[in-house]
Amino acid sequence: MGFPAITSPRNQKVKTTVKLRRRKHRGKQGRTLIDGARELSRALSAGVNVTEIYFCPDLCNTVESRRLLEQLDEFAMDIYEVTENVFEHLAFGDRAEGLLAVAIPPDLGIKDLSLPENPLIAVVEGIEKPGNLGAVVRSADGAGISAVVVADQTTDLYNPNAIRASLGTVFTVPVCTATSKEVYDWLQKNGVTIFATSANGKNAYTDVDFHFPAAIVLGSEATGLSTVWGDTEINTINIPMHGLADSLNISNAAAVLFYEAQRQRSQKSVRPLAGQTPCA
Amino acid sequence: MGFPAITSPRNQKVKTTVKLRRRKHRGKQGRTLIDGARELSRALSAGVNVTEIYFCPDLCNTVESRRLLEQLDEFAMDIYEVTENVFEHLAFGDRAEGLLAVAIPPDLGIKDLSLPENPLIAVVEGIEKPGNLGAVVRSADGAGISAVVVADQTTDLYNPNAIRASLGTVFTVPVCTATSKEVYDWLQKNGVTIFATSANGKNAYTDVDFHFPAAIVLGSEATGLSTVWGDTEINTINIPMHGLADSLNISNAAAVLFYEAQRQRSQKSVRPLAGQTPCA
Structure with a gap:
């Protein structure tokens, strides 16, 4: 050389x-x-x-x-x-x-995303730490998420620390940035069911059905989700907290949700929803 | 004042x-x-x-x-x-x-841990980054894990960054440090089933049964688990990786495993194992 x-x-x-x-x-x-x-x-x-x-x-x-x-x-x-x-x-x-x-760095807009059939989409809003953003993309890669949309970004998607924490998967998982309103409209237009995660979410994340086109939306730890996701028609989900802290680190919450969705999808039949008896 | x-x-x-x-x-x-x-x-x-x-x-x-x-x-x-x-x-x-x-900081040994009935224990071996250790404890708090044992520690449990990343739950979740050998012996003595996590683990983590006294063991991203956990009698589990990266960040892997164990336990009946038909 x-x-x-x-x-x-x-x-x-x-x-x-x-x-x-x-x-x-x-x-x-x-x-x-x-x-x-x-x-x-x-x-x-x-x-x-x-x-x-x-x-x-x-x-x-x-x-x-x-x-x-x-x-x-x-x-x-x-x-x-x-x-x-x-x-x-x-x-x-x-x-x-x-x-x-x-x-x-690539510069993809939400309209450039091409989705597979029955997509499972991650939306992270206002995520602050590049390391967390990278870890979310790494978990999305692991769980086979179709695309990660960074809404109302406060850190840049291709921050060197985000690239590093993603192990470079930020280049291989379909990712893009958009405003939250653009994401919301795009999900609605594409018939994707929205699951907005919040401490006060109505259903435990294990009691909803991820078998169909779905978007898992996560907000920043500091401020939660913006009002764009406050529509009463939107399903809200929570991750049960059994201890003293009232939330998980955002990348850990993302990993738990992505893998539960994938677990459900890897089962052949639609799983029973809350209130139904599992094996009646 | x-x-x-x-x-x-x-x-x-x-x-x-x-x-x-x-x-x-x-x-x-x-x-x-x-x-x-x-x-x-x-x-x-x-x-x-x-x-x-x-x-x-x-x-x-x-x-x-x-x-x-x-x-x-x-x-x-x-x-x-x-x-x-x-x-x-x-x-x-x-x-x-x-x-x-x-x-x-508290100085607890493994013998000081008092366990509830049917404990669910997390063991993290050789974890390097204090931020990851803290995030593991925060997820353990969230998922209601009985105790976190830090085996063969390379970072100090009460590193200020670990305390911060745990949101202080490192003081409220039962935690201790020990050598991997001590942890192994203690788990055996207490009749706790060991699930060692590895990329080559035999069963997917969703196909094992966490209803009984169980320990989820995770190694460092760099070196994996030590030979202490290589006993052929130990159950090995993997987290399916659908993308390019061959592992999750350790704190994300921990969160996924802790919450799957908790999900299973929150179901009334013992779930079917791999190969069995869910609702025959």
């Missing part, structure tokens, strides 16, 4: 790249950072527009990172070999398996 | 307290930090030995923090009113609702 080498953290490219840790600069440059080997692999497989790759051979010590290293010759973007010192500077202290990339 | 005031971040008490952000000093001083109002309330209700409270009235802007502020006169520990500058110094940038406390 013979790639241009960068040995100083004061290199202009390094300075421009480091700035992408800040949202303002991500917006200005229209780019984001991808830390880690699995994350970069998934972005590449998904056809994300990766513009630069920085690698530090001495830090590439996982199977996945070494595999990527061997493929670098085949890639067409700008690739730089950097010293450990430069890498740690770029990676903000995280070692990220010696691989970091700059990418132009 | 008339409490001693601290106006300088160079105050010796402040310096000693700030050091508790580092594990080494928590060990040396035998103390930890509790950030936030709900967290402190729960510690106090649980009878935790809180030795000092620092408060900044201007930052106490939540219902819970104002409520605590009104009770300060009744408390017997050392209490200091601090300036905003001093508080931000103590709270490491987190505003923590203007309340921070120093406490001697």
